[in-house]
Each structure stands twice: as C-alpha cells, then as structure tokens.
Amino acid sequence: MQQVYINQLSRHAGEEVTVRGWLYNTRSSGKLMFPQLRDGTGVVQCVVFKKAVAPEVWDALNHLGQESAVTVRGTVRADERAPGGFEIDVADAEVLQRAENYPITPKEHGTEFLMDHRHLWLRSRRQHAILLVRHTIVDAVRDFLNRDGFVLCDTPILTPAACEGTTTLFEVDYFGEEKAYLSQSGQLYNEATAAAFGRVYCFGPTFRAERSKTRRHLTEFWMVEPEMAYATLDDVMNLSERFLSSIAARVLEERPEELKVLERDTSKLEAITPPFPRLHYDEAVRILHEGHERGEMEQRFEWGGDFGSPDETYISGRFDKPVMVHHYPAAVKAFYMQRDPERDELALGVDVLAPEGYGEVIGGGERATSLEFLEEQLRLHELPREAFEWYLDLRRYGSVPHAGFGMGIERCVAWMCGLEHIRETIPFPRMLYRLRP
Amino acid sequence: MQQVYINQLSRHAGEEVTVRGWLYNTRSSGKLMFPQLRDGTGVVQCVVFKKAVAPEVWDALNHLGQESAVTVRGTVRADERAPGGFEIDVADAEVLQRAENYPITPKEHGTEFLMDHRHLWLRSRRQHAILLVRHTIVDAVRDFLNRDGFVLCDTPILTPAACEGTTTLFEVDYFGEEKAYLSQSGQLYNEATAAAFGRVYCFGPTFRAERSKTRRHLTEFWMVEPEMAYATLDDVMNLSERFLSSIAARVLEERPEELKVLERDTSKLEAITPPFPRLHYDEAVRILHEGHERGEMEQRFEWGGDFGSPDETYISGRFDKPVMVHHYPAAVKAFYMQRDPERDELALGVDVLAPEGYGEVIGGGERATSLEFLEEQLRLHELPREAFEWYLDLRRYGSVPHAGFGMGIERCVAWMCGLEHIRETIPFPRMLYRLRP
Numbered sequence: 001m002q003q004v005y006i007n008q009l010s011r012h013a014g015e016e017v018t019v020r021g022w023l024y025n026t027r028s029s030g031k032l033m034f035p036q037l038r039d040g041t042g043v044v045q046c047v048v049f050k051k052a053v054a055p056e057v058w059d060a061l062n063h064l065g066q067e068s069a070v071t072v073r074g075t076v077r078a079d080e081r082a083p084g085g086f087e088i089d090v091a092d093a094e095v096l097q098r099a100e101n102y103p104i105t106p107k108e109h110g111t112e113f114l115m116d117h118r119h120l121w122l123r124s125r126r127q128h129a130i131l132l133v134r135h136t137i138v139d140a141v142r143d144f145l146n147r148d149g150f151v152l153c154d155t156p157i158l159t160p161a162a163c164e165g166t167t168t169l170f171e172v173d174y175f176g177e178e179k180a181y182l183s184q185s186g187q188l189y190n191e192a193t194a195a196a197f198g199r200v201y202c203f204g205p206t207f208r209a210e211r212s213k214t215r216r217h218l219t220e221f222w223m224v225e226p227e228m229a230y231a232t233l234d235d236v237m238n239l240s241e242r243f244l245s246s247i248a249a250r251v252l253e254e255r256p257e258e259l260k261v262l263e264r265d266t267s268k269l270e271a272i273t274p275p276f277p278r279l280h281y282d283e284a285v286r287i288l289h290e291g292h293e294r295g296e297m298e299q300r301f302e303w304g305g306d307f308g309s310p311d312e313t314y315i316s317g318r319f320d321k322p323v324m325v326h327h328y329p330a331a332v333k334a335f336y337m338q339r340d341p342e343r344d345e346l347a348l349g350v351d352v353l354a355p356e357g358y359g360e361v362i363g364g365g366e367r368a369t370s371l372e373f374l375e376e377q378l379r380l381h382e383l384p385r386e387a388f389e390w391y392l393d394l395r396r397y398g399s400v401p402h403a404g405f406g407m408g409i410e411r412c413v414a415w416m417c418g419l420e421h422i423r424e425t426i427p428f429p430r431m432l433y434r435l436r437p
Numbered sequence: 438m439q440q441v442y443i444n445q446l447s448r449h450a451g452e453e454v455t456v457r458g459w460l461y462n463t464r465s466s467g468k469l470m471f472p473q474l475r476d477g478t479g480v481v482q483c484v485v486f487k488k489a490v491a492p493e494v495w496d497a498l499n500h501l502g503q504e505s506a507v508t509v510r511g512t513v514r515a516d517e518r519a520p521g522g523f524e525i526d527v528a529d530a531e532v533l534q535r536a537e538n539y540p541i542t543p544k545e546h547g548t549e550f551l552m553d554h555r556h557l558w559l560r561s562r563r564q565h566a567i568l569l570v571r572h573t574i575v576d577a578v579r580d581f582l583n584r585d586g587f588v589l590c591d592t593p594i595l596t597p598a599a600c601e602g603t604t605t606l607f608e609v610d611y612f613g614e615e616k617a618y619l620s621q622s623g624q625l626y627n628e629a630t631a632a633a634f635g636r637v638y639c640f641g642p643t644f645r646a647e648r649s650k651t652r653r654h655l656t657e658f659w660m661v662e663p664e665m666a667y668a669t670l671d672d673v674m675n676l677s678e679r680f681l682s683s684i685a686a687r688v689l690e691e692r693p694e695e696l697k698v699l700e701r702d703t704s705k706l707e708a709i710t711p712p713f714p715r716l717h718y719d720e721a722v723r724i725l726h727e728g729h730e731r732g733e734m735e736q737r738f739e740w741g742g743d744f745g746s747p748d749e750t751y752i753s754g755r756f757d758k759p760v761m762v763h764h765y766p767a768a769v770k771a772f773y774m775q776r777d778p779e780r781d782e783l784a785l786g787v788d789v790l791a792p793e794g795y796g797e798v799i800g801g802g803e804r805a806t807s808l809e810f811l812e813e814q815l816r817l818h819e820l821p822r823e824a825f826e827w828y829l830d831l832r833r834y835g836s837v838p839h840a841g842f843g844m845g846i847e848r849c850v851a852w853m854c855g856l857e858h859i860r861e862t863i864p865f866p867r868m869l870y871r872l873r874p
Binding site for chain 2: 003005020021022023039040041067068069071096097099102103117118119120122123127128131132134135138139142146149151152153154155156157158159160170171172173174175177178180182189192193194195196197198199204205207209211219220222229230369387390391393394395396397398399400401426427428430432433435436437
C-alpha cells in the first residue's frame with residue numbers, strides 16, 4: 001500500500017493509495033459522504049459509499065469534527081470537476097484522533113482571535129498559500145545569490161553595539177558581564193566578510209524595538225543583505241534590478257495556484273523586469289512638488305527630508321515597476337554611507353520603492369572608504385569609538401569602494417502576495433503587543 | 438577591459454584582464470616582482486617586469502604592505518607551476534589604499550589575538566576554506582530538504598517560554614511589558630507548522646546561555662530542524678542517514694580544494710553513506726560496560742544516564758560511520774518525547790553520534806501525541822501551563838504521530854572540516870567571554 005501525498009495523486013491515477021491527513025471539510029447525503037482531506041501538500045475530495053465500507057468506518061467518519069486526524073485507503077480517480085483533478089473512492093479509513101470544536105470555523109473571525117490562534121490559523125488556505133510563496137521567495141533569494149557567486153557569511157545576532165542608533169534596540173543581559181543587543185542589520189559585519197570573500201551575503205532574523213504599530217512593522221523580521229567589494233552605487237542598482245526581477249519570476253513560475261488563492265493580480269508581478277526607472281532624489285522631490293501643485297499631495301515636501309509613506313506611494317504610483325531613488329541627502333541616511341564627491345550633502349545611497357504602495361523594499365548604497373571620514377562620523381553621531389575599532393580596521397587594511405543592500409523578506413512577501421498587512425507574511429509574527437503564540 | 442574574478446582566470450587565458458583585490462604576499466628580485474593577489478575567490482601570482490611598467494607603477498608596488506588594495510591589468514598566462522594554473526603578466530597596476538603593519542603576519546599568533554582580529558583573520562587561507570565549506574553545507578541542507586518536499590517555516594527567535602528548562606536562556610526585555618527569551622530550538626513551533634504543511638523545517642540562529650567554555654560550545658549557533666507529520670522514530674533515522682550522507686557528498690564534490698587546505702582526510706567523509714549502524718541504548722551501554730571491563734573506560738557507566746563526551750567518543754570510535762543510538766531513557770530526554778509503548782521508561786528518541794570524537798550532531802525522535810501525557814509532563818517539569826496552551830492545542834485538534842530532528846550547523850562544519858574547535862566554524866563566534874568583534 002503506497003502512502004502518497006495529495007500533490008502527487010496525478011501520478012497514481014487508478015491505483016490504490018493511502019492518504020494521511022486531516023479533515024478539512026465534509027458533507028453527507030444519507031448513503032454518501034464527501035470528506036475533504038488536507039495533508040499539507042493539498043486538499044482532495046474523498047467519496048465514501050455507505051455500502052462500500054465497513055459499518056464502523058462509516059460511523060467513525062460520520063459527524064467527524066474539522067481537523068480530526070484521518071487516514072484513508074482508496075482508489076485514485078480522475079475527475080475534471082474535482083479541484084485538483086482527482087478524487088479518492090474510499091475503501092477503508094481510520095480516525096487517529098477526533099477533534100471537536102475546532103476554533104477556526106468558516107465564519108469570519110476577528111484579527112486578534114486569529115492571531116491568538118496563529119498555530120492553527122496556518123492551516124487555512126490563505127495562510128498556507130502565503131507561506132508557500134514565502135518559501136519560494138527565500139529559495140529564489142538564495143539561488144540567485146549563490147549562482148551569482150556570493151558567499152553566505154552569517155553575521156552575529158548578539159552584538160556589542162548598534163549599527164544605527166540605540167533607541168530601537170532590544171537589550172540582552174550577557175552573563176551579567178555586559179549588555180548585548182539584538183542585531184538590526186548585518187551590514188557592518190558584511191563589510192568585513194566582503195573584504196575576505198569579495199561578494200557575500202547574510203540572511204537571518206533582525207530586530208527592531210519600535211514602539212509603532214503599523215501594517216508595515218514587525219519587531220522580528222528576516223533580512224537578506226548582499227555586499228560586494230570593489231562595487232559602486234550603480235552596481236547596487238544593477239544587482240537590485242536583477243534580484244527583484246528573478247524573485248518575481250520564480251514566484252510566478254512556482255506558485256500560480258497560491259497566487260490564485262490570494263487573488264493576486266499577476267500582471268503586477270509580470271511587470272517586474274529590468275530596467276527599473278532610476279530617479280535622483282532631486283527629481284523625486286520635483287515629482288512631489290508637482291503633486292502638491294496639482295493638489296494631489298496635501299503638504300509641500302521640503303527638500304532634505306526623508307520620504308514618508310504617502311511620499312513613497314505617490315512617487316512609486318507614477319510607475320508600474322519598482323523605482324530606484326538615489327542620492328538621498330546624507331543627513332537622513334546612515335553614518336557609514338559614502339558621500340557624492342560632487343555634492344557632499346548627498347549620500348551614494350538608493351532606496352527601491354515597490355509599486356502599489358508597498359514602500360521601500362530595498363535600501364542600500366556605497367559605504368564610506370575613508371578612515372578619517374568614519375572617525376569623524378562616529379564623533380558626530382556620538383557612537384562609542386571602542387566598539388567600532390574593528391570596523392575602522394577595514395579602512396586601515398585594504399579599504400576599497402564597496403556597496404550592498406538589505407531587503408526585508410516580509411515586505412517582499414507582502415508585495416508579491418498583494419497583502420494589506422505584514423503580520424501574515426511570517427509564521428509567528430512578533431509585534432509591539434504580540435509575543436504569542 | 439574585462440574585470441575578472443581569480444577563480445575564472447582559466448576562461449581568459451591569453452586575454453588581457455583586470456583583477457581587483459588585495460596584496461596577499463609578495464617577493465621581489467631587483468628587476469622582477471611577484472605580487473600575489475587575492476580577491477576573495479582565489480589567489481593569483483602576478484609577474485611584474487620593471488621595464489614593462491611605468492616607473493610610478495613599479496614604485497607603488499614596491500615595498501607595498503600586506504592587504505593593501507590593488508588592481509592590476511595584465512595578460513593571463515597558463516603556467517603549470519602556478520597554484521591555480523595561471524599567472525598574470527602585469528602591464529599596469531593601481532594601488533587604491535596602502536595598508537601598513539597588517540596585524541596578522543605569517544608567524545604564529547595566539548588564539549585570543551586571532552579571535553580579537555576575527556574581522557581580518559577571515560581573510561586567511563584556512564579560515565577562508567572553512568567558511569566556504571560552511572556555505573556549501575548550508576546550501577546542501579536547504580537543497581536536500583527543499584527537494585524532498587519540506588517547506589521552510591521560520592520559527593520565532595523571541596519566545597515567551599522555554600522549550601527545555603530555563604537556566605540556559607538569554608532574557609530580553611520586551612518593551613518593559615514582559616520577559617522574552619531567545620529561542621533554543623524551533624521544535625515546538627515546528628510541530629504546529631508540520632500539522633499545517635506536512636513536512637517543514639526551520640533554519641536559524643539559536644541561543645544557549647551556557648556557562649561552559651568547551652571546544653564544542655557556542656552561545657549563538659545555527660540549527661536546522663526538520664519535522665514531519667505522520668512520521669515515526671524510524672522515519673527520523675532514515676532521514677538522518679540520507680541527510681548527512683548528502684551533505685558529505687556535496688562537500689566532497691564542491692570543496693576538494695578547501696579540504697586540501699584543511700588537510701582533511703577525505704576517506705572519512707567518503708565513508709558517510711547509508712546505512713548507518715543503529716544501536717539501542719541498551720546495546721550502547723553494553724559497549725561501554727565491555728570497554729570498562731577491558732580497562733578502556735575509566736568509570737563503569739550507569740544505565741539510565743546520558744552519555745558524556747568520552748562515552749560518545751568510545752561508542753562512535755567502534756564504527757567508521759555515524760552511529761544512531763536510539764531509545765534513550767526518558768528521564769534524560771525532553772518532556773515532549775513519545776514513550777516506547779513497550780517500555781515506558783524509554784523515549785522514542787535518537788542521537789546521531791559522528792565519528793572521530795565529534796559527538797552528537799543530530800538529536801531527534803518522535804513527539805508525544807497524547808494531550809493527557811503532555812499535561813502531566815508540564816506539571817512534572819513545573820512548566821508554565823499558560824505558555825504552552827497553544828502547544829496543547831496541537832493535541833486537541835488533529836494529533837498525529839510526528840517526528841523530527843535538529844542538527845547544529847557548527848558541529849557539522851567542525852566534523853566535515855576536521856576541526857578541533859568549534860570557534861572557527863562561524864564568521865563571528867559568540868562564547869562565554871566573547872561578544873566581539
């Protein structure tokens with residue numbers, strides 16, 4: 001007796017198989033029962049004739065609660081009307097565990113209720129689809145970078161100092177000896193490994209203790225950060241373009257069913273192909289000013305500021321592809337950014353803004369190469385010099401132009417899936433008031 | 438002018454190329470200089486004739502310090518005597534940054550010194566080789582699981598409760614509201630996602646605040662944990678066997694040069710093929726008793742205890758493959774382990790012990806399915822019931838036999854590379870007294 005996964009039933013048409021899963025739904029009409037089984041790979045409708053099975057099997061299946069554990073033995077039959085194209089004519093079945101009063105029913109539930117039951121909510125069709133897209137995105141990210149010759153160099157989570165400011169850091173007591181902080185970015189460590197391996201990436205969880213509760217923020221999220229030695233802002237833009245396009249292509253190729261479940265407009269993903277429009281910060285500001293003049297933007301944007309969510313949405317709304325805004329004012333960017341040699345007030349950084357209001361999905365740029373410049377920046381930002389000595393070493397020994405970017409996986413998943421809220425993009429989201437389950 | 442990576446020089450024999458890297462080593466003989474350049478992908482010897490380059494180029498290269506940033510332009514020439522099979526006849530060169538007094542010299546350095554300079558030490562031949570093996574192992578792990586149909590489901594790092602005891606947990610202040618702990622394992626969450634997806638894995642950093650300073654312990658390490666619904670102890674052993682064998686095969690295939698640098702006895706890795714010997718705990722104890730009688734083990738092992746490092750080494754030393762020891766006493770295993778239905782004092786768990794004294798690389802087994810049993814275990818272990826309610830839900834709604842394992846990546850890297858100490862297996866190790874760089 002072959003044990004078969006539901007997504008492979010097509011290879012077993014006409015054969016007798018065993019499927020092991022959970023009761024997803026069921027209906028009955030006296031002598032006929034149609035239990036739908038899910039096994040994590042798909043859902044299949046089973047057909048049980050009262051006369052075809054032993055009475056105890058019929059009784060066991062009858063009035064069985066949703067999410068009860070069931071295995072069935074039966075023959076695979078092609079049926080055009082069936083969702084996956086196949087049904088199972090049941091010869092025998094076994095109920096391993098009877099579930100009663102499964103909390104998540106087809107009726108509408110409030111978000112808090114669903115979040116409290118996240119461990120069960122994951123079994124629902126929509127959540128299942130989202131996390132399969134996430135799986136594919138992670139896989140696409142790694143494949144792309146590995147094939148391009150990037151070396152995975154995991155950066156530490158427990159760090160002695162902050163990469164950018166200290167107000168949003170989670171603090172950890174390190175053996176009562178000193179304070180450690182949970183990493184917000186592998187950026188600085190990437191610069192060390194890029195000097196050792198040429199092209200590297202880190203890919204792990206990052207943490208921000210932000211007291212904001214928005215649809216775009218998690219306190220724990222995953223980030224991939226490639227970094228290249230001997231590379232410039234242009235190289236980062238070229239890489240970002242190829243990178244995002246390859247992710248969109250993989251999702252379209254491998255997850256058509258899931259995109260259907262999510263009712264995603266796939267034309268939006270098909271549009272993600274190189275080249276992406278590139279906008280100098282000055283031009284982006286001009287677009288915002290025009291928007292203000294036309295009455296489409298409430299306030300007039302002040303040159304020199306960082307873009308807020310409405311600004312990003314307005315700018316990206318003028319294009320059907322991600323937009324790369326570059327040469328931001330240095331004042332709104334991290335201390336380690338390289339300055340524009342022609343206009344010192346600008347940083348050689350780029351933000352990639354996703355269409356459809358998904359905001360910044362990639363942030364990156366060129367890193368400063370000069371020891372003196374960085375020493376000055378540490379002073380200006382009042383960062384503890386001692387904790388950055390190792391980082392300064394990278395400028396003492398073989399400093400070269402280098403550049404890279406970071407992409408938050410959850411923002412990318414939300415965008416690819418077309419989700420309103422980022423909380424559904426990760427199996428167990430962590431937010432300001434949410435540490436459970 | 439083509440910019441080329443050193444590991445791709447063979448494709449450019451006879452062509453003029455540009456290589457961008459760092460000075461690895463150099464020697465000179467009056468009119469001839471042999472700077473060796475590394476670029477992260479390899480090392481190439483360059484040949485500079487004083488007469489063939491401009492005087493300022495000769496002067497710039499002369500007396501240049503190790504790890505200075507240099508780009509050279511020249512012709513690729515095949516040379517059998519050269520390490521990579523190719524040399525570059527230099528026509529022009531540019532020094533981007535002169536490094537002076539690079540701290541890591543060819544002379545012997547103490548471990549603490551090297552660890553303090555980990556950000557630079559990574560550039561050394563041996564460390565470089567180890568981390569490339571790590572890259573390949575991570576890639577092999579993901580490819581194996583993805584191809585087998587496992588779905589990546591990231592489990593949270595910030596958790597409200599401990600999976601196994603609380604004495605070795607790092608504590609985090611979560612917005613002053615409550616305490617969070619850094620995850621030691623994704624195990625419990627995996628059980629939830631396995632019920633949703635059938636077969637899943639998590640792969641992320643895990644944390645143990647252990648006050649022990651041994652060559653096997655890190656406070657921050659990466660772990661991969663696959664979990665399968667409708668699976669048993671046997672399924673875990675079958676999976677472990679295929680899993681480790683595929684990793685060893687990939688390392689042998691993709692990293693022959695690195696294994697040479699590490700002087701690894703590759704016959705040890707070639708031996709890692711299925712089937713692995715399977716030893717019941719009782720048999721393992723018998724082997725230890727025999728060892729004691731022969732005078733090869735100092736103390737007589739008491740049935741019921743967990744194996745210490747010398748025990749593991751003694752047992753695994755009798756085989757040239759990893760050994761799978763199963764059916765441990767329940768008392769030494771985690772509370773969530775399924776009991777042997779025939780001998781309640783035993784747990785359906787398995788530890789895979791690597792050869793050559795590398796100890797446990799995999800630990801896993803079957804998880805308890807009964808709600809009542811787990812409720813009782815929580816009471817016995819004095820674990821906060823409230824924090825585990827969601828976990829108990831998994832037994833209320835569709836409880837099925839399920840099983841999985843965890844493998845620490847760093848132990849696996851140490852084993853594959855034949856390293857004495859685990860601190861070299863991760864870019865930036867974290868240990869009891871080591872939080873920097």
